[in-house]
Amino acid sequence: MTATTPGLVCAHHHLYSALARGMPPPPKTPTTFLEILEQIWWRLDTALDLDMLRWSAMLGAVEALENGTTAIVDHHESPNAIEGSLDVIAEACAEVGVRVNTAYGITDRHGPDGARRGLAENERFLKGGGQGFVGVHASFTCSDESLEAAAGLADDLGVGVHIHVAEGVDDIEAATRLDGLTNERWLLVHGVHLPADHGLSGTMVHNPRSNLNNAVGYANPVRFSNPVALGTDGIGANMIEAFRLAYVMQRSVDVTSGPDDAWSWLEAGWDLMPEARGDQVTWSYEPMDPWHLAFTPGVMPVEITIDGEVVLADGKPTRVDAAEVRARAREQAARLHAKL
Ligand SMILES: [Zn+2]
Numbered sequence: 001m002t003a004t005t006p007g008l009v010c011a012h013h014h015l016y017s018a019l020a021r022g023m024p025p026p027p028k029t030p031t032t033f034l035e036i037l038e039q040i041w042w043r044l045d046t047a048l049d050l051d052m053l054r055w056s057a058m059l060g061a062v063e064a065l066e067n068g069t070t071a072i073v074d075h076h077e078s079p080n081a082i083e084g085s086l087d088v089i090a091e092a093c094a095e096v097g098v099r100v101n102t103a104y105g106i107t108d109r110h111g112p113d114g115a116r117r118g119l120a121e122n123e124r125f126l127k128g129g130g131q132g133f134v135g136v137h138a139s140f141t142c143s144d145e146s147l148e149a150a151a152g153l154a155d156d157l158g159v160g161v162h163i164h165v166a167e168g169v170d171d172i173e174a175a176t177r178l179d180g181l182t183n184e185r186w187l188l189v190h191g192v193h194l195p196a197d198h199g200l201s202g203t204m205v206h207n208p209r210s211n212l213n214n215a216v217g218y219a220n221p222v223r224f225s226n227p228v229a230l231g232t233d234g235i236g237a238n239m240i241e242a243f244r245l246a247y248v249m250q251r252s253v254d255v256t257s258g259p260d261d262a263w264s265w266l267e268a269g270w271d272l273m274p275e276a277r278g279d280q281v282t283w284s285y286e287p288m289d290p291w292h293l294a295f296t297p298g299v300m301p302v303e304i305t306i307d308g309e310v311v312l313a314d315g316k317p318t319r320v321d322a323a324e325v326r327a328r329a330r331e332q333a334a335r336l337h338a339k340l
Contacts (some may be wrong), residue, residue, distance in 0.1 A: 002302060003286030007070025007099075007279030008239040009269025010188050012162075012205040012231025015060040015074050015089055015102075016053055017331040020044055020234075033168035033216050042109070047339040048078040050088050052332045057092035057328040062322050064098050064237035065312050068283065068301035070278035071099040071269070072237060073187065073205075075135055075162055079110050082117045086125035086132065097311035097319050099275060103135030103162040104151060108143050115146040117152060126157050133162035133187060139177035140170050151181040160202060166193040168216045170313030175200060187272070189231065192216050196223040201234050203272065206265055207233035208245040218249055223263055229268040239266060240299055247294050259290035279304040 024037035048056075064072055072093065078085050086102050093100035104125070134154040136142060142150075154161045160183070166174040167190035175198040182188070186202030192211055194200070204226045206219055210233030221228040230242045246262035270277050270284035282303040285296060293299060301304045304312035311318055 002282050002284065003288045004280055004282050005068075005288050006270065007276040007281055007304065007306065008068050008266065009071040009073070009229070009273050010064065010069050010232055010237040010239055010242075011073050011203070011229035011269045011272055011274050012187070012207055012233055013060065013072045013074050013237055014076065015057040015072065015092075015100075016045060016048055016076055016078060017041075018059040018063070019052060019232035019336050020328060021201055022333065023337050033214050034170045043211050043340055046078045046079050049062045051086065052099045053078055053096055053109040054087060054088050054092055055325070055329040057089065057334040058096060058320070058325045061093045061098040061100075062317055062320065062325050063095060063097035064340075065304060065317050066148070066301070066315065066322070067236070067238040067240070068235040068281045068304065069098070069239050069283070070279040070304060070306055071273040073133075073231070074100055074102040075189070076102055076106050077105045077137060079107075079114055083124075084115075084121075086121060086130055090125075090130055095320060096317060097306055099273060099306075101131045101133065101273060103133040105137040105162075106146060107137035107141040108139050108146055109137070112143070112146070113246045115142065115149075119146075119149055123153055123157075126159065133160050136161055136163040138164040138167065138171050139148040143151070144177070145278045147177065147181060148195070152263070154185070160187055162189070164189045165191055167198070167211075168214070169193055188226065189222065189233070190216075190219060191221070192219045194224075198224075201226070202225030203227045203229055203268065204238040205224055205229050205231045205241075206246060206315070207231045208249045209233070209235050209242060212233065212245070212249075218253065220250075220253060221265065227268055227271065229272060229339045230265045231263075240270075240293055242266070243290075244294055247290075259294045263290040278307075323336065
């Protein structure tokens, strides 16, 4: 028995993170979210070059298709390979046949010049016809000037800002810092430590697996009046798994809740990337409804059609050889890990 759905959307991903698996452990075990950033993610992103990024994005795109995800909202950072990085991501996704919206997450962590170059990469990519947001890492790593410059560029270009918001306690001032800058086009990622009456406009992206992994707390997104969508925050692009986790996390604080909220968050991805609605995913299982999927493991796509082209057949990408992509990604991971 099979069933067909539109292509799923991952509303927050980091395609640069696919090569993190198996990286050498940090010199000392991180004990806080900030230490996880400093000792894992910021160590990894500063070591990235464009070859590593290309194969990380290729692998991430292959894994998205293999899980029925045809559209990715990506958030990127590679502070020593900024210029051209968004093109590398867009081209890798196009090669595999996955839709992508990407943004360079600017930050003042590497000084104001780093933030300026990040902003210029967003501008270059978007003005060149790229699909994306203006990216900001998070308010706690940016000056007021950088936040205002990003918001201004986004307004000029008619797009929103894609930004991590109050993921950990280190960003507890986010609502104050961003007051007056946001609008409904913004993508506010996490919101774990935002008050319910935070006053920020935009779609909230809930990433339950990442929040559990970083032990930052539970966002409890039903408390927000903003639209809510689901993301993975760089841990693959299996949106059925993200839905299942979102559902049980909600149950953990409210045993009366059913899967409909979490399912609506999955569906909200189509408001961010409407073109995925026209993609067709044929699944190994039916019925594809929330109550079944909340408890059924191993539901996989069999075939995916995008713009009339079959990009996944018998569960395998058709445009690229997935085994070859994995082999190349392994080579680049070895180069990357040797630099850490
Ligand atoms: Zn993220």
